[in-house]
Structure formats: C-alpha cells, structure tokens
Amino acid sequence: MSERNLVFDADVNRYGTDSLKFDHATRRGKPEGLLSYWVADMDFKISSYIQDAIRETVDHGIYGYTEPKERYFVAVSDWMKTRHGFEPREESLVVTPGVVFALAHCVRAFTAPGDAVLIQQPVYYPFSEVIRDNDRRLVSSDLVLGDDRRYHIDFDDFERKVVDFNVKLFLLCSPHNPGGRVWTRAELERLGEICLAHDVVVVSDEIHHDIVFSGTHTVFETISPEFASRCATCTSASKTFNIAGLQVANIFVSDSKLRSSLKREVAASGYSQPNAVGLAATRAAYENGEEWQTAMLKYLKGNLDFAVDFVESKIPFATTIRNEGTYLLWINLRESGWSDDELEHIVVDEAKLWLDGGRMFGDAGSGFQRLNFACSRSYLAQGLERLRVAITAASARKTV
Numbered sequence: 495m496s497e498r499n500l501v502f503d504a505d506v507n508r509y510g511t512d513s514l515k516f517d518h519a520t521r522r523g524k525p526e527g528l529l530s531y532w533v534a535d536m537d538f539k540i541s542s543y544i545q546d547a548i549r550e551t552v553d554h555g556i557y558g559y560t561e562p563k564e565r566y567f568v569a570v571s572d573w574m575k576t577r578h579g580f581e582p583r584e585e586s587l588v589v590t591p592g593v594v595f596a597l598a599h600c601v602r603a604f605t606a607p608g609d610a611v612l613i614q615q616p617v618y619y620p621f622s623e624v625i626r627d628n629d630r631r632l633v634s635s636d637l638v639l640g641d642d643r644r645y646h647i648d649f650d651d652f653e654r655k656v657v658d659f660n661v662k663l664f665l666l667c668s669p670h671n672p673g674g675r676v677w678t679r680a681e682l683e684r685l686g687e688i689c690l691a692h693d694v695v696v697v698s699d700e701i702h703h704d705i706v707f708s709g710t711h712t713v714f715e716t717i718s719p720e721f722a723s724r725c726a727t728c729t730s731a732s733k734t735f736n737i738a739g740l741q742v743a744n745i746f747v748s749d750s751k752l753r754s755s756l757k758r759e760v761a762a763s764g765y766s767q768p769n770a771v772g773l774a775a776t777r778a779a780y781e782n783g784e785e786w787q788t789a790m791l792k793y794l795k796g797n798l799d800f801a802v803d804f805v806e807s808k809i810p811f812a813t814t815i816r817n818e819g820t821y822l823l824w825i826n827l828r829e830s831g832w833s834d835d836e837l838e839h840i841v842v843d844e845a846k847l848w849l850d851g852g853r854m855f856g857d858a859g860s861g862f863q864r865l866n867f868a869c870s871r872s873y874l875a876q877g878l879e880r881l882r883v884a885i886t887a888a889s890a891r892k893t894v
C-alpha cells in the first residue's frame with residue numbers, strides 16, 4: 495500500500511464545514527467575503543493512511559471510551575526518535591485534548607496564583623491568555639529582530655526578568671510562532687542553563703517541530719537529563735498532519751513529581767479519556783505519514799519561497815522575516831508608519847483578507863501581520879495580490 499493523497503495544489507472548498515478559518519467571520523467580528531489566512535491549520539487533505547484509519551474506526555461503528563496502549567506509544571515514540579532523536583519513556587506520556595489545554599494545565603500545576611510566568615513576545619497569543627486567565631503574572635522577555643531579519647534572544651534581559659520577577663515557569667515556543675525561528679541547540683542550552691540556575695520549570699511547546707525549512711529542530715529536553723527533569727514537552731500530530739480538529743496532544747513529562755501535578759490538574763478539570771478517532775488518526779499519522787509529510791513540506795517550502803519573493807519585490811514597505819520553520823509568514827509593515835488600526839483597516843476592509851494582526855501576539859508584534867501559507871499556491875497568490883493592491887493604493891494616498 496502506498497500514499498494515495500499527495501495533492502496539495504487543489505483548492506478544497508472548506509465553506510459549510512463550520513471551519514473556524516472559513517465559516518466564522520461574522521461571529522468573530524469580521525465582514526463576510528474575506529479570503530482567509532489566519533488560524534494555523536492547512537487547506538490540504540490529509541494523508542490517505544490517516545483517512546483510512548479514521549474510516550476503519552467509523553466502519554466499526556462504536557465510539558466508546560478509549561485509551562492508548564503500547565502500539566500507540568510505539569508509533570509516537572518511533573517518530574520522535576527517528577525525526578528528533580528524542581526517546582521518551584512510556585510512563586512520561588500524558589495525553590491531552592490539545593497543546594493549549596496542556597499549557598493552561600501546566601501553568602496551574604507548576605505555579606500558584608500570582609506567580610510570574612515568562613514568555614518571549616511576539617508569541618502565539620494563547621501563551622499570554624493561559625497566564626492571565628489563570629491569574630498568574632505575565633512577564634515577557636521580548637525577542638529582538640536583528641538586521642538579518644531573524645529574531646534573537648536577549649539573554650541578559652531574559653535572566654534579569656527571571657530574577658527581578660522571581661519567575662517560576664517559562665513557556666518556550668520552539669519552533670517559534672510567529673517568529674519563524676528554529677532555535678539552535680546553543681540558544682536552547684543557554685536558555686535552559688538560566689532556567690536551571692534559577693529553578694524555573696520549562697514548558698516547551700514543540701507543536702511545529704516537523705515544519706522546519708532550515709536548521710534542525712532540537713527537542714529541548716534532549717539537551718541534558720537536568721533539563722528533562724525540569725521540563726514538560728508538548729507535541730501533537732495536529733500541525734504536521736492537519737488533524738487539529740481531532741484534539742489529541744502528546745505531552746511528555748519525565749519527572750514523576752511534575753507529571754503527577756500535571757495529571758492531578760488534568761483530572762481536576764474533569765478530563766479523562768482522549769478522543770477515540772483522534773487517537774486512531776494520530777497513530778496512523780506517525781506510523782505511515784512520512785511520505786505525505788515529506789511531500790507536504792516540499793510544497794510548503796515552494797509556497798514560502800513564492801510568498802517571500804512576492805512580498806519583498808511587490809508590496810510597498812513590506813518585508814518578511816527569515817522563516818526557518820512553521821507555515822506562518824510574519825510580514826513586517828512597520829516601515830509604512832501606519833498604526834495597527836490603520837493596517838487592520840487596509841488588510842480587512844480594503845484587501846478583504848483575514849490575517850492575524852501583529853498586536854495579538856503582544857506589543858512586540860505591533861506593525862506586523864501573520865499570514866498562513868498552508869494553502870494552494872493559487873489561493874496564496876490571490877491573497878498576496880489583494881494585499882499588494884491595497885497597500886499600493888494606501889501608500890499612494892499617503893504620498894498625495
């Protein structure tokens with residue numbers, strides 16, 4: 495048997511499926527009729543292996559309580575080992591209905607109300623939400639955008655903030671969304687050393703670990719046993735294989751005390767068994783999804799090159815950061831001098847696009863827009879052309 499579904503260039507109509515990306519504009523305060531490039535899922539049909547596994551579950555016709563067993567763990571851990579040199583122990587696995595769910599529960603498990611939790615903005619907005627919603631204090635050591643168009647860590651600032659605010663927990667985004675960085679081993683090592691020295695627990699969100707275009711993803715906890723003993727590693731097949739709606743995430747916590755606190759928090763929220771269809775899909779993805787994933791990544795790289803070239807050569811004021819990973823393009827429009835509200839107006843009302851405005855990712859995201867390029871190249875080209883036309887017109891108004 496081999497993969498039957500390696501078509502990424504088709505425009506799949508997602509309207510009418512209740513898709514968050516396409517069917518919820520009005521509910522989310524946007525006008526109808528926008529082309530949509532915001533939430534991070536892909537417009538690609540999934541691997542035929544996953545589709546078959548789901549079909550098998552459907553054909554069986556019973557969806558009772560289900561828990562993963564050895565075969566599930568072997569599929570997940572083989573992928574981690576082969577792709578990322580990460581060999582988790584079976585008892586370290588905690589399955590949750592999503593990575594954000596896990597982040598929130600880690601915040602509750604590893605800190606007390608009022609404690610400081612550190613993040614690196616601009617960063618995926620649920621990072622700040624799970625801190626604030628749980629009455630913890632948000633501290634950001636903002637990333638610094640270099641002349642090389644890559645984000646960098648100000649390690650002195652990071653350590654100062656850890657000490658000054660008595661930080662208890664660090665939510666690491668690796669690879670970084672929306673910064674597009676695939677952190678080097680040396681960078682992660684330095685962050686980890688600071689956290690160890692000040693007894694800061696690290697929750698490493700590695701959900702984008704398979705979407706890497708340059709550099710090599712390093713699983714934070716593989717760097718040293720000491721790092722592993724003060725860390726939770728959050729993964730899921732959802733980004734890699736486009737199965738976010740199936741709600742399964744694999745969280746690895748090596749340390750038994752940390753793991754017990756996390757499990758207690760998860761149990762306290764009333765969550766017990768994972769989604770049976772999601773488990774079947776995740777297992778199939780890791781057992782047989784390699785061919786699809788390799789082809790998908792190649793297609794995404796083509797989209798990335800296309801988008802970067804288009805933005806930089808055709809859209810006034812716009813530059814992109816150097817995307818090492820994730821399918822999210824972070825477009826820098828600061829040179830335009832437009833406020834975030836003005837930018838939002840140009841993007842939504844004039845270009846008729848649904849992107850994510852940079853301010854959602856923290857003040858450090860001001861002047862940026864995030865565009866999801868996991869779609870067909872023609873759909874991507876349409877969106878970029880709309881952006882070009884609207885920004886060109888707005889910049890002409892500006893100079894009149």
Ligand SMILES: Cc1ncc(COP(=O)(O)O)c(C=O)c1O
Nearest residue numbers: 534592593594595618671699701
């Ligand atoms: C860094 C990061 N973490 C977590 C998520 C969402 O994870 P989940 O759907 O499993 O909660 C995303 C989705 O965009 C993400 O970019």
